[in-house]
Amino acid sequence: MEHVFTIAVKDFYLEHILESGQVFRWHKLAQNFYLLYSGSKVSLVKQDQIASLQIAVQNPEDLAYWKNFFDLQTDYELIKKSIGRRGKKVMREACxxxxxxxxxxxxxxxxxxxxxxxxxxxxxxxxxxxxLLSELYGKKIEMPEHFLALLPDEYKGIELYAFPEATDLAQVEPKELRALAGVGYRDVNIAQSAKMVASGISLEALDKLSSPKLLEALQNFAGVGPKVAACIGLFAYHRTNAFPVDVWIKRTMQRLYLNESASPKAIEREGQRRFGRYSGTAQQYLFYYAKELDKR
DNA sequence: TCCCAGGACTACT
DNA sequence: AGTAGTCCTGGG
Structure with missing residues (x-):
């Protein structure tokens, strides 16, 4: 059975996808080469050429999961055209x-x-x-045989972990989360939200809701307000019309499309009005570009 | 040593 | 409905 695949891709750049603040559980092994986790799965992804992606998976049937993870069935050329037309020059530069x-x-x-x-x-x-949460409370994943040949020497001994189950995380004391995982005052929010999921609130079931209802439901979890709900809506439920307003987007949108007194709510409305069903995707391009401009 | 960045939440108006 | 103050920690 084959475990390493080469996939033809377009509008795909690994570094931009993984390092744009939407995905957090990865190790950068080399330029354009990552050990990537999602839930209880792990893969090795490498992009030597712009038009192809190499991916090593644990089991051949996981390939579909990762194709879906990377949203490979979507044509980003069309999305960029749409949001580029609806935005100003900066939006096109961001794309x-x-x-x-x-x-x-x-x-x-x-x-x-x-x-x-x-x-x-x-x-x-x-x-x-x-x-840290994964290493502390996640199930250990057995190193797939065929990963070893692909891993750089210094990573061959690495231990692989799934993200913890809600039931496991729910049993950890907040104090411990703070001390061992460095989550600070968010400790109680994590413990509380894990308990809510463990006690039966189905995150899968929320996917049946309309976007406004979904974002509202997500805000019932501890430590989840409008911005965090929009991020979860966008990056887990793929609601591309969700428009997270963080400080970067706030500044950028105020400067480009509104004035400096515009509230987060007003910024969200303007983003969605202007960019429509792909406002969340537009937000991500703009966010990534705004952070880069700040570095310069 | 202090000061800063970064959202949710509470307790106000 | 809108907003000042507080929460924690790594980094300047």
């Missing part, structure tokens, strides 16, 4: 800069916890906490 960006379809529970942690936090720290 160009963030070429190959895609909106991933991620595990519900993992995404819920990731964005609870994201409150008042930065990417490096979110990533650290997410990997």
């Amino acid at each position: 160009e800069y963030g070429f190959g960006l895609r909106i991933a379809r991620q595990d519900y529970f993992e995404t819920l916890i990731a964005f609870i942690i994201s409150a008042n936090n930065n990417m490096k720290r979110i990533q650290r906490s997410m990997l």
Whole structure:
């Protein structure tokens, strides 16, 4: 059985997808080469050429999961045309800069916890906490034989972990989460939300809801407000019309389309009015570009 | 040593 | 309905 696949891709750039603040559980092994987790699965992904992706999976039937994860069936050329037409020059520059960006379809529970942690936090720290939570409370994943030949020497001994089940995370004391996973005051929110999921609130079932109802339902979880709900809606439930307003998007949207007194709610409305059903995708290009401009 | 960045939530108006 | 103050921690 084959476990390593080469897939033809377009509008796909691994670094932009994984390092744009939507996916947190990965190790960068080399340029354009990552060990990537999602839920209880793991893969090795490498992009040597712009038009092809190499992916090593645990089992051949996992290939469909990862194709879906990377949203490979969607034509981003059309989306970029649409939001480019509806936005100003900066939006078109953002699409160009963030070429190959895609909106991933991620595990519900993992995404819920990731964005609870994201409150008042930065990417490096979110990533650290997410990997720690997995190592501490996740089930160990056996290293697939065929991964070893592909891993760089210094990673051959790495231990692989699934993201914790809600039932397992629900049993951990908040104090411990804070001390061992470095989640700070978000400890109680994580524990509480894990308990809610463990006690039977089905994250899968929420996918049946309309986008407004879904975002409302997500805000019932502890530590989930409008911004975090929009992130979970966008990156787990693939609601491409969800428009998360963080400080970067706030500044950018205020400067480009509104004034500096515009509230987050008004910014969300304007984003959705202007960019329509792909406002969330537009947000992601804009977010990634705004952070880059700030670095320069 | 202090100060800053970064959303949710509470307690106000 | 809108908003000041607080929560934690790594980094300047």
